[in-house]
Amino acid sequence: MAKKELGYMNNYVYDGFLWGFTVILDLFFREIHPRSSWKVPKQGPVIFVAAPHANQFVDPLILMRVAKKASDRRIHFLIAEKSMKRKFIGFMSGLTGVVPVGRAMDAMKVAQGKIYLPDPVNDPCLIRGDGTNFESREFQVGGTIYLPTVNGTSASAEIAEISGPEELKLKRPFKGGVPMQQLTGRDDMTESGQFIDGAVDKKGPAPGFEGSGFKVAPKLNQNDVYDAVHEALFRGGSIGIFPEGGSHDRTELLPLKAGIAIMALGAVEERHDLNLKIIPVGMNYFHAHKFRSRAVVEFGNPIDVPVDLAKQFKGEGRRDAIGTLLETVRQGLNAVTVQSPDYETLMLIQAVRRLYNPKGKKLPLPTVVELNRRLCQGYERYKHDPRIIDLKGQVMLYNKRLLALNVRDHQVELAKLNVFKALGLLIYRLFKLVALIVVVLPGLMLFGLVFIATKLISIRKAKQALAESSVKIEAKDVMATWKIMVAMAVAPLTYTLWIILFTYWYSQNGIQGYLPEGIPLKLLVLAQAVVFPAVTYGSLRFGEVGMDIFKSLGPLILVLVPGSNNELLKVRKRRVILSERVTEIINTLGPEMFEDFESKRIIKDYITHSPPRTPGGRPKDPSYPTSPTSETRPFSHIPRNESFKDLSNQDFFSTHPSTPKKSRSRTSSMGGFALKAFSTFDQKESLDEVSRKIRGAMRERGRRRSSGGDGWDAGSGASTPTSEFGESLQMTKKTK
Structure with a gap:
């Protein structure tokens, strides 16, 4: 029997597999937004480089689905060989043409003895052992040495030479203060691994230091x-x-492995005309591990692999070529991902983003991701600025106050309500909540066991993954995967149990006489198999609305309590001040950071860009966009889907929003903006004057081109807006 080729893919099986998991993804995620998918080439070889890897096996499924829908491409994913050994995952992954890859970390073992650095200053690559046997089969040139994990991070280095049972050399030294302290036992080093000023006897480890335990792969x-x-x-x-x-589950990217560069450079070196493209893909999640969360998959600009770099890869400059391409890929990923040094900074950035949107304008998810990314970049650049340091402290205090009151930022505006309006809104939402509970209960009974099982098992698996990992913080990256896999196994069993129970109940007394006699049992079973999942899905959607309404009740209760209402009013006043200060600082530093800040402004500055208004306060220009704020729709706009209105705008799958009906109206086709003429000139003399000025400008442009003074390419055949407008004016004159 012939051995199946590595990475073999059956297109029909791939599409069937993807269709089945698309339904599951649509149930788990509330929204999945692709962004810039037009950048993916329809044909030719492509390597998708995706990060951050925040969901163990969900990330590939989402990327498979988006790439298939956007460009009709099927992807061969590289997957850890260790994962392929799991029966279910290995079988399902094998159907999609994955390529299993062995990882050194999966094969590492605890080594005998301890190691240390005898001369960390003059020869940091020299490793000495105590009770070790570097000449055993466990140690190989090209193998890897791992130090114990500290604060969730483990340092590693590659073996370059083995000189004896207790001495070897590394290809590159360990970097950072923690590894140096682990290998020297000294506490007179900086965070970068250098001795502090005034340190004595820099030649060796601390007196009495016995070395550090380690692992080898x-x-x-x-x-x-x-x-x-x-x-x-x-x-x-x-x-x-x-x-x-x-x-x-970190907030920043981990160091990129060299495999992507080796694969790309090797392929181009073998075929110079390959025209290979590397596509950076940002996997941006909002609470990736939670049920009914949101995701934005953003595609970056295609990266070409230069032939000269591929030739260098096969020569003496191999390491430099790999490093150059890796740096290019890293920059591409930085442009499509949101990164922050820690969780606290990420919370700060999200708070600033909300404060920078004082009008409460509903932003699309891709826009939120872009705004978060720009704020992170700006914070990284100006974080030592005294204005930023002071603002950070005030925003963090504001966040703590919200947490103490158990109020969300978008709920602070409720402090403007008087007691009677707050009471009426509270009663109204309570009524809606009770009605939703009645609707949700049947689905909750049907699917309750699945929710409990997914929660418990995912938490247990996360603890196991955290114990085995050196980079995870809380191992939330595995929770979504296990929730989906457990639900796939438990849900059919749960539905089967309910079908058996209701069928037996009907056979005994017709379910207390509510169903007529004589229904064939096969038909009854089939009907239940259709009705139970439908009831569950309906309960799920109504349950989302109910949860959002439930979360909105707290601030309304605070408004009704006199003492708490005063606190909420103080927080609201504080928010107004912070919002103005955030906007001022961003408008000051933004143009310095981004050249396109004004032309591509995400949040409109209504202070400097507000149009003339009528005595009644409405914009004179009807085309000026307005947002659903508390001024135009006072408290009727409930964030996310706390209202029944959201349900009518949803398709069966949440990630496939309903297509709006086409309108024959020109105004509606232009998004509600009134059409205006290109020019207000309506007299022949006016047109003659404009044409004369344009012809003069074009002659001046021709003189500049011939002299090359303005840097334009002489002889360019591209038309310009000015020339096209001049020609249109001439045509207008002729028609007149």
Whole structure:
């Protein structure tokens, strides 16, 4: 029997697999937004480089779905060989043409003895052992040494030479203060691994230091993997890879592995005319581990792999070529991901983003991601500015106050309500909540066991993953995966149990006489198999509305309590001040940071850009956009889907929003803006004057082109807006 080729894909099986999991993704996620998917080439070899890897097995499914829908591409993903050994995951992954990859971290073992640095200053690559045997089969040139995990991070280094049972050399030294302290036992080093000023006896480890325990991993031969990847690319196929090497729940990207560069450079070196494109993909989630969360998949600009760099890769400059391409990929990923140094900073950025939107304008998810990304970049650049330091402290205090009151930022505006309006709104929402509970209860009974099982098992699996990982913080990256897998197993069993129970109940007394006699049991079973999932889905959607309404009750109760209402009013006043200060600082530093700040402003500055208004306060220009604020729709706009109105705007799958009906009206086709003439000139003399000025400007442009004084390319055949407008005016004159 012939051995199946590595990465073999059956298109029909792939599409069927993807269709089945698309339904599951639509149930787990409330929204999945693709952004800039037009940048993906329809044909030719492509490598999708996706990060951050925040959901262990959900990330590939989402990218598969988006790429298939946007560009009709099927992706061969690289997956850890360890994952393929799990029966269910290995079987399902094998159907989609994955390429299993061995990872050194999966093969590492605790080594005998301890190690230390005898001369950390003059020879930081020299490692000495105590009770070790570096000449055993566990140690190989090209293998890896791992130090114990500290604060969720483990340092590693590659073995370059083995000199004896107790001495070896590293290819590159360990970097950072923590690894240096682990290998020297000294506490007179900086965070970068350098001795502090005034340190004495810098030649060796601390007196009495016995060394550090460590782990070792063998060198892996990945030639078969590279061959499978190159074969897929030569056929014009697509490869998907998560270059961080594994999933994690950090707020910043992990260092990229060299595999992506080796694959790309090797393929182009073998075929110079390959025209390979690397597409950076940002996997941006809002609470990735939670049920009914949101995601934005953003595609970056395609990265070309230069032939000269590929030739350098096969020569003496191999390491430099790999480093150059890796840096290019990293910059591409930075442009499509939101990164912050820690969770606290991420919470700060999100608070500033909300404060920068004082009008409460509803922003699309992709716009929220872009705004978060720009704020993170700006904070990283100006974080030592005294204005930013002071603003950070005030925003963090504001966040703490909201947490103490158990109020969300968008609910602070409720402090403007008087007692009677707050009481009426509270009663109204309570009525809606009671009605929703009645509707949700049947689905909750049907699916309650599934929710409990997914919650408990995902928490247990997260604890196991955290214990085995050196990079995870809380191991939230595995929770969504296990919730989906557990639901896939438990849900059918739960529905089967209910079907058996109701069928038996009907056979005994017709379900207390509510159903007529004589219904065939097969028909009854079939009907239940259709009705139970439908009831569950309906309860799920109404349950979302109910949860959002329930979360909105707290601030209304605070408004009705005199003492608490005063606190809420203070927070609201504080928010107004912070919002003005955030806007002022962003408007000051934004143009310095981004050249396109004004032309691509995400949040309109209504202070400096507000149009003339009528005595009644309405804009004179009807085309000026307005947002659903408390001024135009006082408290009728409930954030997200706290209202029944949201349900009518949803398709069966939440990630496929309903297409609005087409209108024959020109005004509606232009998004509600009134059409205006290009010019207000309506007299022949006016047109003659404009034409004369345009012809003079065009002659001046021709003189500049011939002299090359303005830097334009002489002889360019591209038409300009000015020339096109001049020609249109001439045509207008002729028609007149």
